[in-house]
Amino acid sequence: MRLTSPTITRTAAPIRFTFDGREIEALPGESIAAALSAAGILAFRETAKEKAPRGLWCGMGACWDCIVTVDGKAGQRACLVKAEAGMRVEAAPPREPAPLATPPAQIPDRPCDLLVVGAGPAGLSAAIAAAQAGAEVVVLDERGEAGGQYLKPLAKSHVHAAPDAQFRKGSALLAEARAAGVTIHQGATVWGGFAPDEIAALVDGAAVTFRPRRLVLAPGAHERPVPVPGWTLPGVMTTGALQTLARAQRVSPAARVVIAGSGPLNLQLACELLAGGVEVAAVVEAAPKPGLAAWRAMLALARTSPDLAWDGLRYLATLRRAGVPVLWGGNILACEGTDRFVALHVATPQGERRVVAGAAALNIGFQPETGLARALGCAQRFATEGPGAEIGRLETVTDGDGRTSVAGVFAVGDGAAIGGSRIALARGRLAGLAAARDLGLAAPEDARAKQDLARALAFQAALWRIFAAPPFEPAAIADTTTICRCEDVTAGALRRAMADGARSLAALKKQTRAGMGRCQGRMCGAIVARLAGAPADEAAFAAPRAPIRPVPAAALMREVPEGYATPVIAAPATSRWRSPALPLAPENRACDVLVIGGGVLGLSTALYLAREGVDVLVADRSEPGLAASTANAGSLHVQLLSYDFGQKAEAAGTARSAMATLPLGPRSIQLSKEIARDAGESCGIRTEGGLMLAETAEELAWLRGKSAAERSAGVESHLLGANELRDLAPYLAPRFLGATFCPAEGQIDPLRATAALLGLVRNAGARIAGGVEVTGIARDGPGFAVATEAGTIRAGRIVVAAGPWSGRVAALAGVHLPVGGLVQQVIATEATAPLVPHLVAHAGRHLSFKQGLQGHLLIGGGWPGIHDMVIGTTHTRRESIEGNLWVAGHVVPAVAGLAVLRAWTGLNVQVDRAPILGEAPGCPGLYAAVTSSGFTLGPVAGRMTADAVLGREAIPAAFSARRFGGCSS
Template sequence: ELSEVYGDDRANGAELRAIGTGRTRRFDADIVAAGDGFAPQLELARLLGVPIITDPALGHIRPERTIDGRTPIVGVWIAGDAGGLGGAEIALCQGELSAAGALDYIGRTDPGDLSKPRQNLERANRFQSALWDLYRAPERMTPTGATILCRCEYVSATTACQAIAEGAHDPAVLKRLTRIGMGRCQGRYCLPQALRLLDEAGYATSPEALFAPQIPARPVSIGALSAEKPEWGGHSESAPAMRPGRQLDRPLALKSADLVVIGAGVTGISAALFAARAGASVICLDRGQVNGEASGGNAGSLHLQLLSWDFGNKAVGDGSLQLRTLPLQQESIALWQGLEKELGANFEMAITGGLMVAENSKQISFLEAKVAAEARVGIQTQVIGADDIRKIIPAISDAIIAAAWCPGEGKINPLAATPPLAQAARAAGAVIEEFAPVSGIVREGQDYIVDTPRGQVSAQRIMIAAGGWSFQIAQMLGASLPIRGAPLQMIVTAPAPPLVPCLLAHADRHLTMKQNASGSLIIGGAWPAATGTSGQSEILPESLEGNLWVAAHTVPQVASLQVIRSWAAMNIDIDGAPLIGPLPGFDGITVAATANGYTLGPLMGREAAAAALSGRLRQDLEAFSMTRFT
């Protein structure tokens, strides 16, 4: 077996070790090619909803199926190595039996006598079992030190182990903190070793808690996937469900606090930080992990000008609240900048400016009206022509003739920005309890008793900052909040040459696009996703196709790029504007929910914390309180 690849900044050779004797031998080499074993391809089966299990004999994860290929999903069969490694004879027999099952399912024809393929399959399975017993390879060494665990993103074992030690106790969090599994292979090669490191650290992972399957299952060119779809208004609401996750038995660290914050996204974490700095005892509860839902799953745009669907006919209501939100977004972007400097962190934040492009006179008129409205609330934007646009984005489509330019827009990496806020909150004295879902809230005298499976905590003040799940938390009090979940999709391309140096949007299409430090384009624009039966948000093929069409229509070179991954996250749907302030009829209950959530996150958290502790909401925020609904 391969025991070491040696060299300095490149491979100079390899050391092989005899499995039986342990004797080693070195070979000088410029290139070392090593087989890493085989495992079933899971993505297509998981996209179809087939449950997955751990193979008891071989240890790898595989789809659940019977010996003849039938899965628990009606109408789905898996034949051959895609359902578990067995070789050609097993694949041949399973193919015949699966075909017979499929024909029977659609009522076509009698498959005839299947006793022979069944006998052959049983014999081949016995042979394979004996073969694996006789020639079972020794257990692989655990990756250590500088060993590269994820080749796509160049993540070492040391980096992964450090993240696990700092709280990445499941694959999804490990992925967010280290980028393991975010490259072209989507975790097919690095996931087994990542699971092994988690297991050895005491955090065994059930198959249901793996990365959510998303489309495409393999890198595909945008030109092959894109298709124009009709535009729409509003959001597609979805009832958020509980996704698979870990359960902890450890009791809560506090039994009482001055403030209980429910939700550990960017708003809740920011609230915990500023409340703790104000001297309050704070406990922040989340059913999952810090940054685990919308805050960690958004595209990282820092919006300052209005999005096209928040102005004019597409806007919810008359659009006035969305317009009044812009100065808050400007204030929050400045707060993000201040926090990055204060904490000595790297949020991967950049103020690049933003373009909203137009293709015809009607869209130009729309932009001119929008720019005039933004000027009335102090936001600097201007309409520029085609020549100026091409100085910023030379690759822009020839169809683009004008744009609204906002120099204050930019981008931030949510995976890099929220964790330092959580660290600062803990340093200020806040207690953050992950895997502590709130199961009930009752009033006892002056206090509220918050129930979780890990115990109770009492407080006179509660902040509901649970994003799309805030409605469910309010129901525990017998209250109703006008907050719903709206799952949205994001798409990432393979690294490309510089194409989009600023935030890019369209005046009449759902689109946001930016380019990250690695060269990948992040494509979004509020295209709807869905909530699957597992509780995880899922990409809709029609949204993927439509979003990609708009991107390639706006920047034609995008069509030649490959999509390497997509994901969906639960966004917040209110009325296009944030909701902050007291919950009427419930003393001590404060609500904090955002629109354009990541941009506004730290400001909403700070001001909600101040309102919760003082009982007073900042005057200019009164328009965003519950009074607008009552």
């Protein structure tokens, strides 16, 4: 329904667009979500996994739950995209997505004195202060209008004859910013922070790299999740989402609404809805009704901000006069409905109640948007103050001027720490002045701003005492309740993963996909961390990725020179991040064979040993499978790659090793299929063949020689001409002259396969010890004494299967293993219809391309990332993302119609193109198990290692650790 008001009138005649063929009336300037809500349409789409209806949730573009297809363009947020006449909107994703952007010929650098991310109260205040001091200031904001959530203006579809104080403040702040010369880009998406002076963004749909001398982060906050049964139903949304519909767009999704949660925002919304003609069924407040004990807090409200205190009293009086019940001490139990919301179940001090309504607005506090700050390395703290903080939230650590731990970067407003608009205004001004002084400009201290900040902080502290909600109890969440909205992951699925041994958020993500969807964990990360009992620090939350929010692939497609070698890290640092260390269980203090490293190769070795009755212990410094085994894209390679054959390989001296390794691929893939069979699931294995494409005559000639070499090693390989290639792979661009086709190649789901392998290892009787870091290896009679943080493990034999860290581990026993690391990236797009059945590579470009079973395109190919030798983490490079996407779009044009959901890096093994297996010379009983292409070759390398340990079969000389000599000491 559309709201009514004697002072707010429409400014233009309606327009019309279609939604799934139905004509919808809209007003110019309003969002698609507002127009659909006005028409009574609450379900905008269905989820891919469960086919569950979904509609508006956050209303501010953070959750990505309201995505629709607009004129053939997939993944458009209905809450942000403006309705236009003749627009064709559809709930389902398109079969053939239209391009989302025009690929850039180049991506310009844009220098400025100060870049501000976010045009809410904090961002605008900082921008004004710095600009008035003489700085060149640019503000980037994702929404169509400045003001943020608190100062959001009335949509251009309406005009207000008597705007309230909030509207007036927003208009005045925006006018002041423009008068000061601030450049504001609305609809601008910041997708990556690679350094304080390297901020990647889209402005008017085009990629720009901003190079600021100083940076202010003011991205605001989003409302925290409310994981109760039915909270994903269409018609259930955040209070902020409903307020945006009502206050800015003059729309309500239903004629009768219930509002629940905690905080004064719920009271304000109720009054605004009443004024617009909506019936408010009830306001449910989690905090107990204020009594005499709260009088000090109420006096503090009146003393520090009398106008806001008066607003609160006015809201309560308005609701009382309208007969709207305010249910103090009410706890949300469930949202009832099938295809849409119909009633809210709440527990009150007087008993359980069922409140019937057509829509529900829920708010139990806020969480800062810290993704960009964390991507830049700004220190965080775990906060537990204020409404909704009982689940915990990360806040950026700052000083009094808003400086973070990273030089040149400031963080202010609710995007740094929850505090409300007045704290944001004051902190924004102080940060803007401090940034101006850093730039050498005259910007005196502002005593008034500091006084305003002190009063606002006192007011907020008193407010939080009044609206103190009861503690959050993760155990109370029912197993059937959805936790991750993007991937349809329930609390029960998370608990089952924990029962199977997952102890950290990282492990839970990889076992369940929670936090891997479009919102990147914004809506579920904190809840998953609490369910897991993860430590209260940054490691308990989803790691920030670039892009920090989905971005059109086409907008980033820039051709980058590929004439480089991925830097080899001779001695990779060990990451500071790890799941919590655990004490050694008594049964884990001795074993026959100790396998150090719980990746696919270590687990495969343990599986084949345990099945022979060997007493096996797998020790991992974190949790099994959390490193390269689940950071790769799951390619099952058989063909020789560009650096395996030809002059490059000959010059590097790796051609012979690559040829010797070639027959292992098909054998290992067969073992993977047997592992999947034994585990009772497919593990996502598909072997529909692999293509390596030739774009030039020279590349085609190279492929001809390569194919002959592969056939000589017993590997099936076919050379295809252009016509054959088009018939086999119509999804490819028409520029290719031919390809080699290897029927044995394909893909596997690393997450499912690792979990399945881990289950088989346990079932076979091997023991798994996570959180155990090996610190020393010494002889102990015929065996070894292995020192760890938690005590000594006595082992008869040792298998070093620690991936790129194997050289570091072997060195503890005086054994030299020439193992290094390569940081390589993978990119995942949003899901699309089945398109690419093959594993695709390019003879002259860095590319590995396939489509996962869930429809996501997975793009890699050895593009390098960055390894931080200080903290041991890996990061993406902006140029690698751009270049990788250009090659992918050059090969498969459909990529231009999809958004990139995430890009990540992993530390891959660097060896001489052949596995390093078998007993180390001069150190009897210590075995090496190291290989590149770990997910392809892990099972066969594990089988060969187990056979060597059992004395059944010698390791071939081409793979033997003996080819590198003996002990180093």
